[in-house]
Amino acid sequence: MSATIAVLPGDYIGPEIMQAGLAVLKAAAAATNFDYQLKAYPFGGAAIDATGEPLPATTLKGAQAADAILLAAIGGPKWDHATQRPEAGLLAIRKALGLFANIRPTQVLPALVPRSPLKDNIVSGTDFVIVRELTSGIYFGEPRELAADHAIDTMVYQASEIERILRAGFELAQTRRNHVTVVDKANVLATSKLWRQIAAQVASDYPTVTVDYEYVDAAAMKIIQQPTHFDVIITENLFGDILSDEAATITGSLGTIPSESRGISGPSLYEPIHGSAPDIAGTGKADPLSMINSVILMLRNSFQAQATADKIAHAVAATLAAGIMTPDLGGTATTESMTSAIIEQIKTKE
Amino acid sequence: MSATIAVLPGDYIGPEIMQAGLAVLKAAAAATNFDYQLKAYPFGGAAIDATGEPLPATTLKGAQAADAILLAAIGGPKWDHATQRPEAGLLAIRKALGLFANIRPTQVLPALVPRSPLKDNIVSGTDFVIVRELTSGIYFGEPRELAADHAIDTMVYQASEIERILRAGFELAQTRRNHVTVVDKANVLATSKLWRQIAAQVASDYPTVTVDYEYVDAAAMKIIQQPTHFDVIITENLFGDILSDEAATITGSLGTIPSESRGISGPSLYEPIHGSAPDIAGTGKADPLSMINSVILMLRNSFQAQATADKIAHAVAATLAAGIMTPDLGGTATTESMTSAIIEQIKTKE
Ligand SMILES: CC(C)[C@H](C(=O)O)[C@@H](O)C(=O)O
Ligand SMILES: CC(C)[C@H](C(=O)O)[C@@H](O)C(=O)O
Numbered sequence: 001m002s003a004t005i006a007v008l009p010g011d012y013i014g015p016e017i018m019q020a021g022l023a024v025l026k027a028a029a030a031a032t033n034f035d036y037q038l039k040a041y042p043f044g045g046a047a048i049d050a051t052g053e054p055l056p057a058t059t060l061k062g063a064q065a066a067d068a069i070l071l072a073a074i075g076g077p078k079w080d081h082a083t084q085r086p087e088a089g090l091l092a093i094r095k096a097l098g099l100f101a102n103i104r105p106t107q108v109l110p111a112l113v114p115r116s117p118l119k120d121n122i123v124s125g126t127d128f129v130i131v132r133e134l135t136s137g138i139y140f141g142e143p144r145e146l147a148a149d150h151a152i153d154t155m156v157y158q159a160s161e162i163e164r165i166l167r168a169g170f171e172l173a174q175t176r177r178n179h180v181t182v183v184d185k186a187n188v189l190a191t192s193k194l195w196r197q198i199a200a201q202v203a204s205d206y207p208t209v210t211v212d213y214e215y216v217d218a219a220a221m222k223i224i225q226q227p228t229h230f231d232v233i234i235t236e237n238l239f240g241d242i243l244s245d246e247a248a249t250i251t252g253s254l255g256t257i258p259s260e261s262r263g264i265s266g267p268s269l270y271e272p273i274h275g276s277a278p279d280i281a282g283t284g285k286a287d288p289l290s291m292i293n294s295v296i297l298m299l300r301n302s303f304q305a306q307a308t309a310d311k312i313a314h315a316v317a318a319t320l321a322a323g324i325m326t327p328d329l330g331g332t333a334t335t336e337s338m339t340s341a342i343i344e345q346i347k348t349k350e
Numbered sequence: 351m352s353a354t355i356a357v358l359p360g361d362y363i364g365p366e367i368m369q370a371g372l373a374v375l376k377a378a379a380a381a382t383n384f385d386y387q388l389k390a391y392p393f394g395g396a397a398i399d400a401t402g403e404p405l406p407a408t409t410l411k412g413a414q415a416a417d418a419i420l421l422a423a424i425g426g427p428k429w430d431h432a433t434q435r436p437e438a439g440l441l442a443i444r445k446a447l448g449l450f451a452n453i454r455p456t457q458v459l460p461a462l463v464p465r466s467p468l469k470d471n472i473v474s475g476t477d478f479v480i481v482r483e484l485t486s487g488i489y490f491g492e493p494r495e496l497a498a499d500h501a502i503d504t505m506v507y508q509a510s511e512i513e514r515i516l517r518a519g520f521e522l523a524q525t526r527r528n529h530v531t532v533v534d535k536a537n538v539l540a541t542s543k544l545w546r547q548i549a550a551q552v553a554s555d556y557p558t559v560t561v562d563y564e565y566v567d568a569a570a571m572k573i574i575q576q577p578t579h580f581d582v583i584i585t586e587n588l589f590g591d592i593l594s595d596e597a598a599t600i601t602g603s604l605g606t607i608p609s610e611s612r613g614i615s616g617p618s619l620y621e622p623i624h625g626s627a628p629d630i631a632g633t634g635k636a637d638p639l640s641m642i643n644s645v646i647l648m649l650r651n652s653f654q655a656q657a658t659a660d661k662i663a664h665a666v667a668a669t670l671a672a673g674i675m676t677p678d679l680g681g682t683a684t685t686e687s688m689t690s691a692i693i694e695q696i697k698t699k700e
Contacts, residue, residue: 075537087538118469119469138538149509152504154504154505158500160499190501191502194500218595220596246596
């Protein structure tokens with residue numbers, strides 16, 4: 001039975017890097033007999049243009065029926081004044097598929113330390129994961145109101161929503177360095193106080209895991225001052241949005257980082273952490289690695305296709321080691337030439 | 351008529367640095383005939399211990415009647431499980447005095463560039479101010495609920511609250527480099543959409559000021575990637591809390607940074623941006639500069655006492671230039687010896 005992958009190419013550089021990711025997948029699958037089929041669907045701005053909606057019913061249905069979903073990047077100035085925005089599609093698909101856990105690795109590879117905005121000695125050895133709650137909090141809470149003289153957003157958390165994301169984080173910590181940092185604003189917010197209470201209960205089920213608590217403002221500091229302190233950070237939706245982008249920045253290689261959004265059951269969604277980069281769309285400057293790394297993550301976590309994933313990972317490492325990289329990493333390769341070089345590596349190592 | 355200053359020494363290192371700030375003020379006032387009187391009040395954890403409440407009525411009354419307020423730092427593990435927390439006093443005094451604008455300078459002095467966690471070439475020349483809304487948003491919105499199975503916080507903004515903080519920021523930009531960045535999450539939050547609408551209106555009254563808009567996650571990135579991009583950042587309460595601490599970190603000198611919280615009328619409150627540092631309380635390691643810089647800011651902005659302020663500022667610069675600094679800046683001075691050195695400078699230059 002072949003794996004079905006829903007493909008959402010998205011906007012601006014989205015289709016460019018998706019093409020790269022799929023070309024690499026094709027080569028590695030052929031080399032390792034990984035059997036799959038692709039189904040592409042419009043999503044985001046492209047879907048607004050085609051159907052008037054960022055998440056058309058057929059796209060949602062296709063995503064639900066798939067074994068995994070690859071998404072490139074959506075949004076951009078073209079839809080700034082549209083009635084429906086591309087981002088609404090992202091929120092809707094997360095909610096509809098119950099993708100409550102967004103998993104964001106922040107790893108600084110030795111070769112990329114010089115590209116980090118942080119001083120080398122501070123950033124060296126950084127290797128942590130942010131586990132962000134993705135289907136609740138102020139992103140979805142009601143009431144939400146926009147009037148001429150006031151506006152309201154509501155941050156709501158059910159205890160069950162907090163518990164399941166905490167458990168996901170603690171489980172992950174057990175496969176890593178057994179250290180969890182729960183980030184909240186418990187000195188101000190009621191929802192954060194509930195997070196802390198539940199974290200204390202959940203923690204008692206994982207006696208081998210060390211837990212500490214940080215306020216979100218202090219965490220925003222520590223990510224810069226002492227990033228090696230962290231192993232697994234667990235936090236709510238909005239804080240996770242801010243901190244995971246801050247964390248990604250210190251790797252100095254935004255263009256290379258993938259993420260996974262995972263539900264209780266059903267397909268996971270894999271996507272680069274960066275946006276659709278309208279400023280470099282069409283120039284060939286987009287780094288395909290974030291999409292290629294998303295493909296690797298999908299192969300490992302959704303299909304246990306370690307051989308196929310390893311094939312790609314080794315080819316990427318060899319290509320970088322040969323100095324072939326896009327401008328964001330200091331190189332001169334284009335999206336296409338970088339992709340071809342990786343495919344070449346896959347083929348020669350067959 | 352002499353200036354009345356309400357003094358809230360606070361907790362842990364709070365009283366230590368307050369003593370330093372007041373000693374320096376005394377010397378500079380004597381040298382320049384600045385006439386003032388101090389009235390000290392319990393606040394925060396110290397007030398909980400003394401009266402059961404973090405903001406006793408007499409403290410609030412004294413603060414309201416003063417011409418300016420100096421606050422050191424409050425809170426700490428001692429009150430982690432108290433019914434009332436020290437931080438509640440901070441929120442209450444902000445609200446009661448209508449201190450809606452928190453002004454946080456982020457400046458990287460050339461001498462301190464090596465201490466920044468950011469690479470020297472990225473951080474050099476950084477000089478921006480965060481104008482944070484301080485009396486509304488999710489810190490104060492109702493309903494707020496904490497039950498066993500769910501919790502709720504509410505982010506509410508009145509248009510008038512948004513307008514006045516935007517105007518404060520635009521006015522400030524006119525005295526600087528005429529560049530405002532409004533930070534929000536308008537791709538998700540209704541309150542942020544209202545911020546953007548009102549910002550567009552307010553901006554039209556300041557045609558010489560360039561305005562750009564950033565999402566809070568993107569701003570959290572840019573503060574690290576390109577901090578010299580910013581001049582004045584205007585943002586809501588929670589985003590300001592996170593971003594201003596992140597920004598402070600890149601200066602490499604948290605222990606030196608003051609802030610001002612300003613109302614429509616009535617006294618401003620001046621305080622260090624850091625916390626009460628329980629880990630170094632009583633060790634003599636606390637950097638007194640954040641408090642001394644808060645005194646300078648107070649002299650300039652509340653009392654137009656430029657001569658007195660300059661006197662202190664020059665003494666601080668001379669002391670640092672002589673290599674006298676506390677451990678946070680790489681030196682070996684104690685809170686007391688640093689303070690004495692500054693006072694010595696004030697006296698010898700008389
Ligand atoms: C586009 C936006 C709605 C989204 C979010 O805030 O969740 C993005 O920033 C992300 O982190 O995936
Ligand atoms: C102590 C806390 C309530 C406070 C805040 O979040 O406003 C502090 O972090 C600050 O920035 O002044």
